[in-house]
Amino acid sequence: MLSTQVVIIGGGATGAGILRDLSMRGVKAILVERGDLGCGTSSRFHGLLHSGARYALKDHSAAVECINENKILRKIGKHCVEPISSIFIKTPQDDDEYEQNWLKACEKAGISTDPIELSRLFEMEPKLSRKIQAAYMCPGAAIDSFRMLWQIFDSATQYGAKTLTYTEVIGIDTKKGKVEGVTVVNKYTNEIKKIACDYLISAAGPWCGRVAALADMHMSVKPSKGSLITFNHRLCTNVIHRLHKPSDADIFVPHGTATILGTTSIDTHPDDNTTSQEEVKSMLQIGKETFEDLEDYRILRVFAGCRPLYSEGLDSGRNTSRDFVAIDHQRDGLEGFISVCGGKFTTHRLMAQKVCDLICPRLGNFSKCTTDTVPLVEDTDIYLKRRGRRIFPSYALDLTMSRQGNKRFLQIVNSMEKDKEKAEVVCECENVTRAEIEVVANESTTHSISDIRRRTRLGMGTCQGTFCTYRAVGAVHKLGKAWTNNTQLLFKDFLEARWKGIRPVMYGNQMKDVELTRGIYEVSLNINHHDFKS
């Protein structure tokens, strides 16, 4: 039987942060995740590194936490942050009084708000509506959550942490009012096993209520769904916020060549990640106040995630506090079980620190937290980069280095040097090479093309998998892994996962892409049928 000091449930930002923090303090920990790392809320948001300005007026302490963590993540996770700024714009629909109070609140929280002359604003962001009346520059940025999570787990692993993906907790084992361990089942092998532990931390986000229920505990989680729209264009250079009380569809975050607009706030159940046409329409309508010709841009897809809001009262949605809570279930008579819920991606590290500060002394560990100063990955190796430059296809070099870190990058360069065909770009939209796909496919945590996608961005660009699915399946099939055998299933799984986000916005140019996808996979390759010849 596996045995450890702490079991963490949930492979999102909260769980990852706690895992790394514990491991760096020398506490033995195992994290279990029922799906893939970061497949829940932590990858289903704007990818916004908050400056805190959005919360300055309503929640001073949250704003202070945001600006501090913003500075820390830019340092320790620089490969994951696109170091741009965020601009708060005031449209005619936004309240004058709010603007003045907001400026004071930002100053109090230590968040810079540099006014921008309108003429300069439209030079910087030419697509913005000319009706905008005022603009302020704040230190927000774009953050790649997939990449950051992957790096946190890599770092934690180096400190001795263990991670089990596709492993769902089906029971919490207790004895005499104390947690003794968990019972888990593996999705692929159906194998059931027990993990003994001294302490159990549930970081299951919107699923916290369900996990607590396994031990007959109550957690009042109110999942609030937020939908987001990905445009196939970089609409702005910087993050664009509306200068008003936080509301729907008031943030645009540019990521590489795309822009994400969000969100909505709808009470629902934790597994709901659907987006309705009403949500899309209403977000476009509001978004047009920021970018007037918004409807002319091609939408790539929509996606949605559930905020794990915790509320003991009747509040829901945007009225609920966005702060995090750590509930020690000792209050309900069970020792050794904490549920951590709420919070934001930007402040996940601080949440982890607070939780670890709370439980480490109980485990007899009095080490200090160091996650705020130690970078997630080591710096890029210049000599390795030079080697890579000789063989890498044009744009892929920097992207691959920051996605994969030195260790995997070395394997990738070695593989290309041995066989130049490995330098072939499989995903042209996101510049993913065959060598990179093979290295990631060989990781023990990879079980599907979607897993590769989250680690490389394969299939996340303009073609949404139309061309690269065929190539990726061809490439992984060569590796002869158990999961790469049924190629028809690999094709379908990946294309259906892409389809899910396209379906609610299948019009305009995106519909052309769907027709092309069907033309290739259904007409030319006939993946829908099995007509045996013999």
Next chain:
Amino acid sequence: MDKKVVIIGGGIAGLFASCICATKGYETTLLSYGTGALTVAGGIIDLYGYDANGNLVLDPLAHIKTLKEPHPYAKIGVKNVELAVKAFLALTHNANYEYLGDAHSNQLVPTAIGTFKPSCLTPKTIDTSLFNQAKHICVVGFELLKDFFPNLVCENLQKIFGDTKEVSSVTIGLPLKSGVEYRDVSALDIARLLETNLGYLNFKEQLKPHVKEDTLFVLPPVLGEEPNYDLIDVLSIELSSNFVEVSAIPPSVTGLRLENLLIHEATRLGVDIVEKAKVVESDVQRRHCNEVYTYYAGRKKAYRADEFILATGGVFGGGLISKLGRMYEPIFNIEINVPQNQQDWSYPYLFTGKPQPFATYGIEVDKSLRPIDYRKNLLLDNVRIIGRGLAGYDFCFEKSGNGVAIASAFHAAMQV
């Protein structure tokens, strides 16, 4: 005076219709903008592969006879579909690039993932009967060719044939330039290279050791860029083996060959092909179209005719424009009847075992392929719709894309 026909759209439907119109002696003009879907979909003619329940159809023509409106085949009529197939076969025969097959049987064409798909008419480079007599199947890949995986094809074919045939694979290295400054290699590059002496000899010599008794080589579509059978004929003799190309992902070399063939034929027959001619609007009075207008480089040009044939394709080709909750044809401003709610356009799964609703959206027509409104009133008396713009069928699901294209093209051309 000769009747004047203007055909809008240079895909397979427009090109084939222009050949028929020209043969009939009409003064024919083809306005094309960009290229059609032939280079995407491949130069094989799917007539009707699967019924509405997804069951394989053995005799396409017999099944077409049972189809009901609004399916375009039901409007065209089974007789005309048969005549269209015959006209297409005759055209390819006369151009020395004859197609195999007949409207009464489906062939099973191998694909680039080692499955088979039903199709009706194929070029000689995809002679599916060769699978029956082959003892050894050898899947041929090429170094540097990006979009073909011989191992994958080989393994899936072996699963299908089991013990009845021996399937292997081989990878050929050709003198192709690659590296940091070169672009990716596609099947088209290899097809061009094999048409040179250097490429051909390299290829032949490397294949030689793999020739066994009754060997069938399965290849990506690389047997030449031009619509002729020179390469396959000489290879078959010199290596005493058979060759078959697979249905692959774009760029489709087999489709390109057919496109070249149709352009040669149309030109030979005197069709005036105008390229970069984007038709943007029309002059319609009392349901009669007098002129259509192209707009290019700041200049508007009118094309007057007695009859017009619209072959601009569906959403993919730009013949139909889709918006949130709306779809329309932009040249004649024909509104397409579609659900207001985008969710009703499709099913939760893309590959779902039944036709997708959105794929069937298109222009409603009468039996002469002229557009009608939802009350069945005639909208235009001298405009005929052919190819993907037609409503009432999901060509991806039933495998009928090029079939509807040539049948509607033939039918429209015979009507004008």
